[in-house]
Every structure is written in structure tokens, then in C-alpha cells.
Amino acid sequence: MLKMYSEVEGLILNFIGNQALFKRLYNESTCWKLLRAETSSFILAFLETLFAEKREVPMGDARAFLELEIKSMQQQGLWESETTAGSYINTWIKNGWLRSFNDQLSMTSASDEALRVAKNLNQKNTTSTASHLRIVQDAVRDLTIELNPDVSARIEALHHKKEAIQKEIVLLASGHTGALTEGQQRERIREVYSLASVLTGDFRKVEDDIRQMTRELKQQTILNDATKGSVLEDQLNREEALSATDSGSAFNGFYALICDVNRTTEFREQIKALLATPAAEFLSQDQQHYMKNLTHELAQESKRIFEIRDKANKNIKAYIASGKRSQTKAINDVLGELQKYALAFHEHTIPVKTELNLAINAGNVKVNSPATMKLKEPVMHNPDTDFIEVMSNQSLDAAVLSHITLVDAKSIAQKIFKVLSRHGAMTLAKITEHVPILHGLEEFAAFMRIAYAVQGTKLEGTELITVNQERMPSLKVTAPVYRLSSFNFPQDLNSLEL
Structure with a gap:
């Protein structure tokens, strides 16, 4: 019991x-x-x-694609939110x-x-127990041989493998091909795809590890007030630890592969030959496409990892050189001191509104620019003389008024919204074909402010926008490409901050 x-x-x-x-x-x-x-x-x-x-997909393309999908679902009554694709x-x-990295998503x-x-969850019997068991058996056998400290036992095990290979050669030479059954082909090739599909996930884990390492290194320099030499040593140690992780070792293994031209070529040709066999029919078109471009995709992922590593190293170097490290430490020290006082107040049940003669050693205030100072209003010394008050003119001359053009940005926004509602999404250059710019660069600036205010989708490249001016020749302005949709605009156009 x-x-x-x-x-x-x-x-x-x-x-x-x-x-x-x-x-x-x-x-x-x-x-x-x-x-x-x-x-x-x-x-x-x-x-x-x-x-x-x-x-990787450009940020502008991702926004445009999502915007179209949201609009399509709204038209079908499947989406009610007015939130923009960018949000x-x-x-x-x-x-x-x-x-997001270098404007790539x-x-x-x-x-x-x-x-x-x-x-x-949608794939039934992608790999069978038999296929998994074979992989486990092979892995256990190989690892047992490699971990065995007895050299003679390892040599004996390798001789057994050699005998098995020789028997297979003899059978093939005698005409016994021992072809795989249809079920075995399906199991093996799906297992190959299953193993290959997780490789890109390993690269993303390496990327996450690098970013986490950068954050921890910054925190360590703040807490310990480390020297540049110790920071460098710590970074090298973390790089070594990163290489020892599962994702890091996977990255290093593939990087060694792509550095070997012969092995890379062999691997690519083997994949090509595999996809040419009848067994490839057991993979979907998307899976075959993934396997076909596997080496290229992994090479691009490797390049991206090195770019991120380089950026992380520059980030650490700039962080140390900027002096933010010492500033952040000083702030943390003051906050820590305040926290100690707060705990002491709580322990002694001191009321919150009690006035205390408490001074925190926060250092002196340094002013490096006149813009950071609150200047006093100048006191003008008036001479002791008589003044004659002259009333200023409250109206402008008609000649001056003729040269001033007022641009109503919200009125322009309403016109753009009506055009987009009628014709669908389009760029600013296309919009100006329906709502031409007639009042010069000031009105052009209003168009740009509207595109920015409604978070229009910024696409790659530039476009030419015609800007007409009164009593002057028209201009061709090169501007970034913004794609606007009526769904970018709020229900209340007066709420736009222009």
C-alpha cells in the first residue's frame, strides 16, 4: 500500500x-x-x-500582395477589419x-x-515506421562504431560492412538488382524530402541565435563595464558556443559542403538524378521544386547568415564606440539606487506623499548644443523717448495675393479616395492622370504627404510624376513609387494628419 x-x-x-x-x-x-x-x-x-x-521577399511586394488578398476577402464578405496591410x-x-532585414521580409x-x-497535420503517412527504423538502425550502428574505444573492435565492424558491400556487388554483377518495391520507393524519397525540408529551419535558428548573442553581449558589457578586449574575447567564446549548437553545426556542415566545388556539384547532380527516377512521382510538384532548388536555397541562406554575422559584429563595434554603453550603465546604476530606496520605504511603511530630503548622485547636466537649452526671453532696454504707434496694414496687396496659391491637402485626399474607389489601387503617377497636379511643387508635396499618412505600399524603383504650374512650364519629378488603395484610407478622411 x-x-x-x-x-x-x-x-x-x-x-x-x-x-x-x-x-x-x-x-x-x-x-x-x-x-x-x-x-x-x-x-x-x-x-x-x-x-x-x-x-526573402521585398517589403513592398509583401504589402501589395497582402493588400490584394484583404481586398478580395472583403469583397467576398470574409473580412471585416479595416486595418491596413502594412499594420x-x-x-x-x-x-x-x-x-525585416535590408527592406527584405x-x-x-x-x-x-x-x-x-x-x-x-494534413499529410498522412508521409514516412513509415519502417523507414524511420532503418535510419535509426543505421545511425546506431555508425555511432556505436565511432564511439567504441577498442580499435580492434572498430576494425572488425568495418570489415563486416566491407563484406556486406562486397556481397551486394556480387549480387548486382550476377543480375540480381534487388530493385525497391513501389512502397519502399515512396517511403525512401519522402523521407529524403522530410529531412531536407528542415534544413532551412536550422539556418533560421542560427540567425535567431546570432541576434540573441548580440543582445546578451550588449547586456554583459553594460553590467560588467567590460573593456574592449574582454568584449572581443566574450564574442569569440560565444561564436564558438554557437558553432556547437545543433543549428550551428548544421550550418557549418553545409558551409563546408558548398566550399567544396566537387561535393556541391556531386550533390546537385545526385538530386537531379533522383528527381528523374519514377520515385519522384511520390512527391508533389511543390516538393519536387523545393528539392530541385535545394542547393541554391541553402547557398542563399548561408550568404544571409554571413551578412547577419557581419552586421552583428559592426553593431557591437558601433555600440562600444558610441559611448552608449557607459550611458546605459549610468542610468541603470541610478535606477538601481532608486529601487533600493523604494524597497527601504516599503519596509518602513513610509507614506507615498511624504516629503524627503533625498539626493541622487546623477551627475552634472552637460549642454552640448544651444538647442538643448531653455533660453530666457531677452529683456529689451527701452530708451526714454516718445513713441508714435503705427497700425499695421491688415490686408495684403492684390498683386501679392495673385502669387499665393493655397493647397487644401484634405480636399486632395478626398479626390484621390474617390478615384481609387472607382478604379481600384494604383500608383501616384497613375492617380495624377485622374487628379492632375496644377499648383506646382506644393501640391506635389501634398500628394506625397497623403501617401505617407495612409501608409501606402512603397514599391521598388521610381516613377515620373507630371507637376503643372501656373504661368510656368510643367515639371517631371522623379519620386518613389507608392501604391495606394481605397482601403488605405480611414472612414473619416478628416482624421488624416496632413
Whole structure:
């Protein structure tokens, strides 16, 4: 009875520990937050479609694509929110589901993992137990040989492998090909795809690790007031630790592969030959396309990792050189001192409104620019003489008024909104064909302010916009390409801050 009670008590403790673990993951996991988001199906569909062929997409293209999808769903009555595409993307970046780098948008390791989990729910019997068992058996055999300290035993095991290979050669030479069955072909090639599909996730984990390492290094320099030499040593140690992680070792392994031209060429040709076999029919078109471009995609991912590493190193160097490290430490010291006083007040139950003669050693205020000073109003010394008051003219001369043109930006915004509602989304250059600019550069500036205020989608390149002027020749202005839609505008156009 006592034994049974102790077993039940042990199960309860295990349950409590597991419950605490999953509760923490529920609250902290970025992947889990995506999967349980109210619009998770919409977000995952956006990710799967946008990054089907490219691992990086220009920010402007992503906004334009999402804007079209939202508009299509609104027309079908499937979407009621008036939130802009840009706002959605910024929110997803903030939540850790997308990453923006050099105006390029890419998935994070969390979104990649969430997408893989969701897709696996729709795939039945992608790999069989037999296929998994074969991989486990081969891995156990190879690892056992490599870990065995007995050299003679390792040599004997390698001889067994050599004999097995020789027997297979003899069978093939005698005409016994031992072709795989249709079921075995399906299992093997799907297992190959399953293993290849997680490689890009490893690269994203390396990227996340690099960013985390940069943040920790900054925090360490603040807390310890480290010297430049110690910061460099710490960074090298963290780089070494990063290489030891699973994702880091996967990256280093593939980088060694792409540095070897012969191995890369061989790997690419082997994939090409595999996709030419009848077994390739067991993969979908998207899966075959992924395998075909695997080496290219991984090479691009490797290049991106080195760019991020280089940027992280420059970021650390600039951070140390800027002096922000010492400033942040000084602020943290003052805040820490204030926290100690606050705890002491709480322990002695001192009322909040009690006046205290407390001084914090926060240093002297330094003024480096007149703009940072609050200057006193100058006191003018008036001579003791008589003044004659002259009333200023309250109206402008008609000749002056003829040269002044008032531009009503909100009126222009209403005209643009009507054009977009009637003709659909278009760029500023196209808009000016319906709402021409007649009052010079001031009106052109109003167009640009409207595009910025409604968070129009900024596309790559530039476009020419015709700016007409009164009594002067028209101008051709080169401007960035902004694509506007009626959905960018708020319901109350007067609320636009122009």
C-alpha cells in the first residue's frame, strides 16, 4: 500500500512538472502563439503562399500582395477589419513571426516551425515506421562504431560492412538488382524530402541565435563595464558556443559542403538524378521544386547568415564606440539606487506623499548644443523717448495675393479616395492622370504627404510624376513609387494628419 502511494505521489509530481513546462511554453513560445492566434489560418496561408518560391521577399511586394488578398476577402464578405496591410505586417514582425532585414521580409524559425506543424497535420503517412527504423538502425550502428574505444573492435565492424558491400556487388554483377518495391520507393524519397525540408529551419535558428548573442553581449558589457578586449574575447567564446549548437553545426556542415566545388556539384547532380527516377512521382510538384532548388536555397541562406554575422559584429563595434554603453550603465546604476530606496520605504511603511530630503548622485547636466537649452526671453532696454504707434496694414496687396496659391491637402485626399474607389489601387503617377497636379511643387508635396499618412505600399524603383504650374512650364519629378488603395484610407478622411 505504501509503495502504491509513493508511485501515485511520483506521478502527481511528474504531472505538476509537465503542466508547468507546457504552461510556460504556452505563454512564451512564439510558435505556439502563432498557432493559437485567432487569424492563424490567414497568417499561415499568407506565409505559405508568399514564401513558396523565395526565402526573402521585398517589403513592398509583401504589402501589395497582402493588400490584394484583404481586398478580395472583403469583397467576398470574409473580412471585416479595416486595418491596413502594412499594420498587419508590422504587428507580425513585432510578434516574431516575420523578420525585416535590408527592406527584405523573411520568415523566422518560429513561423517556419508553425507552418511545418500545420502542414504535417494534413499529410498522412508521409514516412513509415519502417523507414524511420532503418535510419535509426543505421545511425546506431555508425555511432556505436565511432564511439567504441577498442580499435580492434572498430576494425572488425568495418570489415563486416566491407563484406556486406562486397556481397551486394556480387549480387548486382550476377543480375540480381534487388530493385525497391513501389512502397519502399515512396517511403525512401519522402523521407529524403522530410529531412531536407528542415534544413532551412536550422539556418533560421542560427540567425535567431546570432541576434540573441548580440543582445546578451550588449547586456554583459553594460553590467560588467567590460573593456574592449574582454568584449572581443566574450564574442569569440560565444561564436564558438554557437558553432556547437545543433543549428550551428548544421550550418557549418553545409558551409563546408558548398566550399567544396566537387561535393556541391556531386550533390546537385545526385538530386537531379533522383528527381528523374519514377520515385519522384511520390512527391508533389511543390516538393519536387523545393528539392530541385535545394542547393541554391541553402547557398542563399548561408550568404544571409554571413551578412547577419557581419552586421552583428559592426553593431557591437558601433555600440562600444558610441559611448552608449557607459550611458546605459549610468542610468541603470541610478535606477538601481532608486529601487533600493523604494524597497527601504516599503519596509518602513513610509507614506507615498511624504516629503524627503533625498539626493541622487546623477551627475552634472552637460549642454552640448544651444538647442538643448531653455533660453530666457531677452529683456529689451527701452530708451526714454516718445513713441508714435503705427497700425499695421491688415490686408495684403492684390498683386501679392495673385502669387499665393493655397493647397487644401484634405480636399486632395478626398479626390484621390474617390478615384481609387472607382478604379481600384494604383500608383501616384497613375492617380495624377485622374487628379492632375496644377499648383506646382506644393501640391506635389501634398500628394506625397497623403501617401505617407495612409501608409501606402512603397514599391521598388521610381516613377515620373507630371507637376503643372501656373504661368510656368510643367515639371517631371522623379519620386518613389507608392501604391495606394481605397482601403488605405480611414472612414473619416478628416482624421488624416496632413
